[in-house]
Amino acid sequence: MTGNFDVVVIGAGAAGLMCAIEAGKRGRSVLLVEHAKAPGEKIRISGGGRCNFTNLDVQPKNFISGNPSFALSALRRYTQHDFIALVDRHGIAWHEKTLGQLFCDGSSRQIVDMLLQELREAAGTLELGVTVSRIEKNDRGFNLSSSLGSLDCAALVIATGGLSIPKMGATGFAYTIAKQFGLKVTPTRAALVPLTFDPRELDWMKPLAGIAVDPARVACGRTSFDEAMLFTHRGLSGPAILQISSYWREDNEIVVSLLPALDVFAMLRAARAENGKQALQTVLALHLPRRLAQAIAEGHDADCPIADLSDKRLRVIADAINACRLIPNGSEGYRTAEVTLGGIDTDGLDQKSLMAKSVPGLHFIGEAVDVTGWLGGYNFQWAWSSGWAAGQAV
Numbered sequence: 001m002t003g004n005f006d007v008v009v010i011g012a013g014a015a016g017l018m019c020a021i022e023a024g025k026r027g028r029s030v031l032l033v034e035h036a037k038a039p040g041e042k043i044r045i046s047g048g049g050r051c052n053f054t055n056l057d058v059q060p061k062n063f064i065s066g067n068p069s070f071a072l073s074a075l076r077r078y079t080q081h082d083f084i085a086l087v088d089r090h091g092i093a094w095h096e097k098t099l100g101q102l103f104c105d106g107s108s109r110q111i112v113d114m115l116l117q118e119l120r121e122a123a124g125t126l127e128l129g130v131t132v133s134r135i136e137k138n139d140r141g142f143n144l145s146s147s148l149g150s151l152d153c154a155a156l157v158i159a160t161g162g163l164s165i166p167k168m169g170a171t172g173f174a175y176t177i178a179k180q181f182g183l184k185v186t187p188t189r190a191a192l193v194p195l196t197f198d199p200r201e202l203d204w205m206k207p208l209a210g211i212a213v214d215p216a217r218v219a220c221g222r223t224s225f226d227e228a229m230l231f232t233h234r235g236l237s238g239p240a241i242l243q244i245s246s247y248w249r250e251d252n253e254i255v256v257s258l259l260p261a262l263d264v265f266a267m268l269r270a271a272r273a274e275n276g277k278q279a280l281q282t283v284l285a286l287h288l289p290r291r292l293a294q295a296i297a298e299g300h301d302a303d304c305p306i307a308d309l310s311d312k313r314l315r316v317i318a319d320a321i322n323a324c325r326l327i328p329n330g331s332e333g334y335r336t337a338e339v340t341l342g343g344i345d346t347d348g349l350d351q352k353s354l355m356a357k358s359v360p361g362l363h364f365i366g367e368a369v370d371v372t373g374w375l376g377g378y379n380f381q382w383a384w385s386s387g388w389a390a391g392q393a394v
């Protein structure tokens with residue numbers, strides 16, 4: 001296949017599909033190419049198979065970027081309510097799980113099918129299993145050498161995502177193309193990812209694997225999240241940890257509060273005054289999972305009646321519960337990370353069209369750009385909004 005198109009979009013993920021749909025609706029001839037065998041694979045596996053497709057409350061603070069206001073233009077022009085309206089038009093049932101996070105009642109496959117139907121209706125062409133080996137700029141736009149043959153287009157949209165989950169086909173393609181055209185790429189790192197610990201910490205964490213605390217407060221510097229936390233065989237995971245991983249850097253400590261809503265020292269003193277015969281772990285188990293309560297009591301050599309514990313010891317135990325300072329030794333990396341922090345430097349892009357300021361006709365959208373959302377549907381909303389914005393401009 002060779003051909004001449006108004007628009008070629010590379011990468012049929014959330015952002016690429018949305019962009020191809022919008023450009024097609026505007027009467028552009030659109031070719032969407034994807035190197036994997038199926039489109040929208042991350043949508044399919046997202047949100048535990050139910051796709052947390054957006055959030056009811058989208059604010060600038062929910063996004064991390066070298067320029068925190070860059071994303072606002074696209075997010076305000078194509079909002080969460082626009083995407084919800086699309087989902088409703090397709091009769092896809094959804095619910096709010098927690099913190100404004102919207103999930104499909106059924107399968108995330110419904111979102112992929114919805115986008116593919118929209119693409120068909122917009123007369124966009126999707127080609128799977130396509131490799132693009134070279135991109136050149138010319139007077140008329142761009143020429144691509146691909147496994148389909150030679151492709152020409154006036155506008156080229158790079159929507160190939162970030163580096164997370166290489167097993168699913170993630171590549172650094174967008175960064176390579178950005179560099180080819182002289183655009184800056186900010187350093188990338190795995191984000192929304194479980195944190196790992198050295199063997200000394202793992203000694204006490206490992207036996208707790210599988211235990212969840214909800215909510216825990218996890219802080220790094222001035223940023224903190226009150227969400228569920230999970231002990232694992234390699235360290236800590238769960239929403240609160242994934243969220244803080246986007247802010248954590250090597251050698252930083254994180255501070256974990258297992259009972260953020262409780263003054264634990266006051267609670268322990270009250271319990272001692274009320275019934276000094278009860279064991280510490282019995283008191284703790286009223287507020288924490290039993291195995292965790294037991295581990296904390298044993299870890300402080302305090303498997304004894306609470307009456308035997310001085311104020312000083314109760315203070316140490318309270319701090320271990322609500323001000324537990326830990327230094328992760330790393331993260332699980334791109335293998336399991338939900339997103340990639342960093343990417344195409346927003347300074348080089350026009351915030352309305354996502355077009356490279358120095359390369360007319362070349363657009364970058366979605367996760368490839370240095371805009372990273374919190375956990376909670378924000379990353380898909382950025383993909384929909386940035387895809388929509390580029391789709392209006394190409």
Ligand SMILES: Cc1cc2nc3c(=O)[nH]c(=O)nc-3n(C[C@H](O)[C@H](O)[C@H](O)COP(=O)(O)OP(=O)(O)OC[C@H]3O[C@@H](n4cnc5c(N)ncnc54)[C@H](O)[C@@H]3O)c2cc1C
Pocket residue numbers: 010011012013014015016033034035036039040041042043045046047048051052053054130131132159160161162164165168169170171172173337338339365366367368376377378379380381383
């Ligand atoms: C396990 C998991 C769960 C997630 N759950 C959620 C969630 O519930 N809510 C949420 O908001 N976010 C979630 N995310 C994040 C979300 O999936 C991404 O932020 C979003 O998919 C980014 O959209 P994108 O279109 O920019 O990139 P992608 O969806 O990654 O799409 C990029 C596409 O480009 C293709 N591609 C890559 N390189 C090339 C190349 N060289 N040539 C051709 N094609 C190429 C890829 O195969 C892929 O199809 C989750 C991520 C993971 C990994």
